[in-house]
Amino acid sequence: MTDNIKCECGHLNHVGTVLCESCGKPLADDDGQGLLEMRYDGVARRSQKANPNVLDRIWNFFSSVKVAVYLIVITLVLASLGTILRQENTFYNPALTDMEKFYREEYGLFGQIYYSLGLSNMYESWWFRGLLLMIGTSLVICSLDRVLPLYRALSKQKIRKHLSFITRQRVALQTELDPSAGPADAWLERFAAALRARRYKVHMEDGALLAEKNRFSRWGPYINHIGLIIFLLATLLRTLLPGWSMEEDISFIEGETKAIAGTPYYLKIDKFVEEFYTEEDLHESMREKGVGMPKRFEAEATLYACLEEPCGQPGTLEELARHQIIINEPLKYDNLAIYLFYYEPTDQIVWMNLTLEERDTRKPLGQFELDMFNPAPVMQAGEYEIRVTDFFPEFIIRDGAPATKSREPRNPGVVLNIAGPGTPPEGYRYLFVPKLGIMEELEDDSYRLKAEPEGNFYLSLASVDDVRLAHYKTYLSVRSHEGMWMIWLGAAIFMIGVVMGFYWQHRRIWVRLDGQSLALGAHTNKNWMSLRREVADALTRSGMEADQKDLDNEVKRS
Numbered sequence: 282m283t284d285n286i287k288c289e290c291g292h293l294n295h296v297g298t299v300l301c302e303s304c305g306k307p308l309a310d311d312d313g314q315g316l317l318e319m320r321y322d323g324v325a326r327r328s329q330k331a332n333p334n335v336l337d338r339i340w341n342f343f344s345s346v347k348v349a350v351y352l353i354v355i356t357l358v359l360a361s362l363g364t365i366l367r368q369e370n371t372f373y374n375p376a377l378t379d380m381e382k383f384y385r386e387e388y389g390l391f392g393q394i395y396y397s398l399g400l401s402n403m404y405e406s407w408w409f410r411g412l413l414l415m416i417g418t419s420l421v422i423c424s425l426d427r428v429l430p431l432y433r434a435l436s437k438q439k440i441r442k443h444l445s446f447i448t449r450q451r452v453a454l455q456t457e458l459d460p461s462a463g464p465a466d467a468w469l470e471r472f473a474a475a476l477r478a479r480r481y482k483v484h485m486e487d488g489a490l491l492a493e494k495n496r497f498s499r500w501g502p503y504i505n506h507i508g509l510i511i512f513l514l515a516t517l518l519r520t521l522l523p524g525w526s527m528e529e530d531i532s533f534i535e536g537e538t539k540a541i542a543g544t545p546y547y548l549k550i551d552k553f554v555e556e557f558y559t560e561e562d563l564h565e566s567m568r569e570k571g572v573g574m575p576k577r578f579e580a581e582a583t584l585y586a587c588l589e590e591p592c593g594q595p596g597t598l599e600e601l602a603r604h605q606i607i608i609n610e611p612l613k614y615d616n617l618a619i620y621l622f623y624y625e626p627t628d629q630i631v632w633m634n635l636t637l638e639e640r641d642t643r644k645p646l647g648q649f650e651l652d653m654f655n656p657a658p659v660m661q662a663g664e665y666e667i668r669v670t671d672f673f674p675e676f677i678i679r680d681g682a683p684a685t686k687s688r689e690p691r692n693p694g695v696v697l698n699i700a701g702p703g704t705p706p707e708g709y710r711y712l713f714v715p716k717l718g719i720m721e722e723l724e725d726d727s728y729r730l731k732a733e734p735e736g737n738f739y740l741s742l743a744s745v746d747d748v749r750l751a752h753y754k755t756y757l758s759v760r761s762h763e764g765m766w767m768i769w770l771g772a773a774i775f776m777i778g779v780v781m782g783f784y785w786q787h788r789r790i791w792v793r794l795d796g797q798s799l800a801l802g803a804h805t806n807k808n809w810m811s812l813r814r815e816v817a818d819a820l821t822r823s824g825m826e827a828d829q830k831d832l833d834n835e836v837k838r839s
Contacts, residue, residue: 290303297325297329299318299324299325301323301443305323305443307323308323316450322435324434326344327344343422344423349419349420352416356416359412366388368403370402380396380401384396416513421506424507428500438493440484440490441488442802444793446791451803451804452813452816455799457799458825465794465796472819474822479815482494492790492792494788500778504774504778510771511767515764515768525763529542532756534751534753536631537550537631538585544617547584547587548759551581551582553581553752554580555578577607579621583602586601606619606620606621606757617759618762619758621755622756624755625753626752627753628750628751631751632650635662636740637665637740638741647664647665656669666708670696674688675688676694696712786805787806788815789805
């Protein structure tokens, strides 16, 4: 293990220290010429530790600014590649399941390569999240590796500095005080008063002076880092935590109630309203093309919360909000925003009022309502119990058996079990699919089922009023951005750091008196001309004529 470095002032400095933490004497082997490197006040950092172990090497890797820049550049390049073609999560098409085939057919060979490389779903990939995590780790370690030593150096500054520390500053002056002007201590008091007038905090002891102002600006870059870390953390959490970020597209038809995935909420589209342009609405030049175009369309929606299980059944939902959703005027509740972005005409059966009859006599045995969105499991028609044993939202025959093509009620089918007087204990099963032509129109304008159930039964519709159709399908985008407050917080903190570092500069002035000999040095992180002007003005106010150019150190950087 390498020993610490002992300065001539007696202070022990860690390995890697450039300037003595106590007196400021340069500890590096140089020729004593050139301006001092004042970065982090010459304090040793952990990344400069001798004989590093495995953890130290990991720390050293992430503490490198060069590594951080490389990671940021790589992430930016990959992020830009992800914008060449549309990402998978931007498509809304329930039937679009084979994305590889879609990219190949839509974009050709380039699309297939794009998909194979994982660029089509890049922002949610583990490796892109890993890059963001590495950038965040680099920001944390870079900050800790520098801010802790800097804080230690600035909080324990010695007022009387080594002569070489003062004379090798960029703004420096060495001269002899005029004995006829009074004692050196009296001049130092006048100089301190002039600096206090410039809002410097002045400390004096043993013929030495340290004046400092705007130290807080040194923390500006590290405040920036904190803001960026919060921003990156929020970005990662929005992709990992359920409910923090959601952009889900859902289709509804009139009267349908659906659960919003990932939330305790249910949404129902009560009605869709469409209004068209008429000749009176349009200018003559637009009448030929404009008549019949949609003028206004909106979805009357109701948002519910689940009160008890099973959710979605009547009486289990509590109304939270009603809103007429139009373009750019979403329904907003809590952290949800529900937008209308598309609609299309449709004709789907959503509700039926069915009559159970005797086959021979057509005697009504009872009525029951059948909701084709969410049928009740048990219904009563007079003395007969109607149970729903199977429900197929989009009915098809697959391998000789009833099945469903999707969860959308485009062509609903339901299997009913009818039990009551005159039926066996297990009842009769009956498959009812309205849109497959099982109903026929009779001369009396009523509707009766073609297919007959088992037993002496009919299912019939008394009139067209017993059928409710949905005429529109509405496409809504449900968005939840609960983590946005964290992103805005990170951005605000970042801007605070920018303002701190941009509008203020940390300035320090050191003075050392040895009898009538004066040594003055000053340092700032930027805006050297202003610092030189302040020092010259303070010297003039203290009774010493000084030209700003005389304060430019004649020694050059080594």
